[in-house]
Amino acid sequence: MKGRLLVSLILFSCSLMAQSRVYLADVEVNGLKHTRFHVVMNELDFAIGDSLDLIGLAAVLERNEQRLLSTGLFNLADFNIKHWDADKGEIGLSLEVKEAWYIYPAPIFELADRSFNVWWKEMNCDLDRVNYGIRVDHLNLTGRKDKFKIKFQQGYTRKYELEYLFPYLKGTWGLGVVASFAENKELGYLTSDNKVLFKKRPDEATVLRRFRTGLTATKRNSAYAFHTLRAEYNYNSVNDIVVKDWNPNYFPEGKDYIQFLRLMYVFKYNRTLFPAYPEGGYAYAVEVIKDGVGFGNFSNFSTAAEMEWYAMPAKRFIVGAKVKAKWNWTRNQIPYSNYQALGYGADVIRGYELYVIDGTDFAWLKTSARFALFDNNISLGKLMPVHAFNVLPVKFFLKFTAETGYANDKWYTANNPLNNQWLLGYGPGLDLLLYNNFLLSAEYNFNHLGEGALYYKSKFNF
Known part of the structure; x- marks a missing residue:
């Protein structure tokens, strides 16, 4: 201002x-x-x-x-x-x-593993585990904040994807569609010692195919309140060698496919200041998922809740806390393909970036303290030919994080020592936020096993 x-x-x-x-x-x-x-x-x-x-x-x-x-x-x-x-x-x-610049046509060169750290430290920078191709993201296709994405990808995962979300179709109602097809010649078929084991067929034939398509309805009651209702059809199949020789519990009942209709409802209320990288305020969300509506060979029902809070007790100093819990109401054994808890997506505990902790239910708490070392707009002038990028907003933070989490596992604890125990991770780090949406992080995190390592992370708020 x-x-x-x-x-x-x-x-x-x-x-x-x-x-x-x-x-x-x-x-x-x-x-x-x-x-x-x-x-x-x-x-x-x-x-x-x-x-x-x-x-x-x-x-x-x-x-x-x-x-x-x-x-x-x-x-x-x-x-x-x-x-x-x-x-x-x-x-x-x-x-x-x-x-801002809305169109991002870009070549794809991304890692197939869960993170750069897994690819770097566990997979020895194997270039065969790289995806390449082209994608186009438009963040504002018709000027109505409607997002369009198309992807053509080869490499480790062959993938074709099309997605469109129109948030203001009629009043506060929006509508979205998605269709995606992917296949792999290598499969993460089992977890042992809290590491995913991968395997290929000797002839390197395709072992996994995935297809999903769905419709999404959205409603925005206010600047802070969002409702999302999604109906999505999923059909995944594997080569018969997977369920015969590698893991008979990969899909339900030892079958070589899984098919189900998913209904998902999400409510989000977000009153954070600067939601892309919160500097104050609070937010909460509730998620309800029912898999196996009407037909298919997989049925499951789960709920999750998440809350976060941030404050600025002194100039340039920000503290925050975030908590999440997920509960699976279906207590029968869940097939391995759908048995993920900690270690995926946003559900990673710092210090355990190289591990996965499978389970039916989980909970985690994440806390942080950040200090802004630099916060300003830099004029790039003639150095930047694209007018929308002429002014570069830059924020640079020193931070310290401490996190804990627990995953409840009834089926695979014998071979995975981190299941069914509280995890503790912590460490210092640096965050660089560019153009208000591109976040780059370098962290040195520790865990309760006495392990400490340097981790690099990135996030693009598309």
């Missing part, structure tokens, strides 16, 4: 004196070239016609600037008071934005 806004607020406060609230008469948005006006307004937690608290107005506008930046639609966002009428007690706001 520029200094002129603070000056305007001071003058405005003086002119109104006894008034504590003001009426928002209008909002003017400048700098929109592709994004629709209503998309911007939907991202704000106030609307034209609202009564706003004058004393807290500066904080409200700054919070909404951060919300706009974290959408990935804009590189710059700056509110100011356009006009005010002291007699009527009303104001008008102006918003200056600079749209």
